[in-house]
Amino acid sequence: MDVTYKEGTDVETQQLDDLWAAIGWKPRGWEKWNEVLSKSSFFYTGWDGTRLIGTGRIVEDGIMCMFYDIGVHPDYQRQGVGAKILEELINRVKDKGYASIALFAWEENPANIPFYEKFGFVRTSGMELTKYMRPE
Numbered sequence: 001m002d003v004t005y006k007e008g009t010d011v012e013t014q015q016l017d018d019l020w021a022a023i024g025w026k027p028r029g030w031e032k033w034n035e036v037l038s039k040s041s042f043f044y045t046g047w048d049g050t051r052l053i054g055t056g057r058i059v060e061d062g063i064m065c066m067f068y069d070i071g072v073h074p075d076y077q078r079q080g081v082g083a084k085i086l087e088e089l090i091n092r093v094k095d096k097g098y099a100s101i102a103l104f105a106w107e108e109n110p111a112n113i114p115f116y117e118k119f120g121f122v123r124t125s126g127m128e129l130t131k132y133m134r135p136e
Ligand SMILES: CC(C)(COP(=O)(O)OP(=O)(O)OC[C@H]1O[C@@H](n2cnc3c(N)ncnc32)[C@H](O)[C@@H]1OP(=O)(O)O)[C@@H](O)C(=O)NCCC(=O)NCCS
Pocket: 023, 070, 071, 072, 073, 076, 077, 078, 079, 080, 081, 082, 083, 084, 104, 105, 106, 109, 110, 111, 112, 114, 115, 116, 118
């Protein structure tokens, strides 16, 4: 398999939402994707030809940063695509001296904890104000 990777937000909403649906996540639509991507400092994608097969993005504020939307199409999982995307995100921030480099591990996927631990992530005590949240 010849996967290529690219940086930047030049991706069609339909491709993003198709990938989201394949993973089992709720499609976001143009307006939300536009806002999400414009507020991200880095967006990285994996491609099989013209087919979008993986994503990852960073949100940062100079002191802290979060990784979001790390996802690989089920047809392409366990072939190193997620690792390449996560490595790229880590490389972008590892030397910036941040007080926090964090992510939320989606609990419905048992692969997540071993995947992130392999790259050095450790569990901490995050909390969320769920009563005001609208889950995706
Ligand atoms: C989590 C996810 C991004 C991993 O991507 P991937 O391309 O399949 O992962 P890789 O092939 O690069 O795997 C890298 C390493 O992670 C670990 N890993 C990945 N999938 C795993 C699984 N199902 N079980 C156990 N370990 C796993 C392994 O250590 C693996 O290395 P190895 O294959 O040499 O053993 C992918 O499973 C995914 O998109 N899942 C659905 C969406 C999701 O849950 N995203 C995370 C949101 S927090």
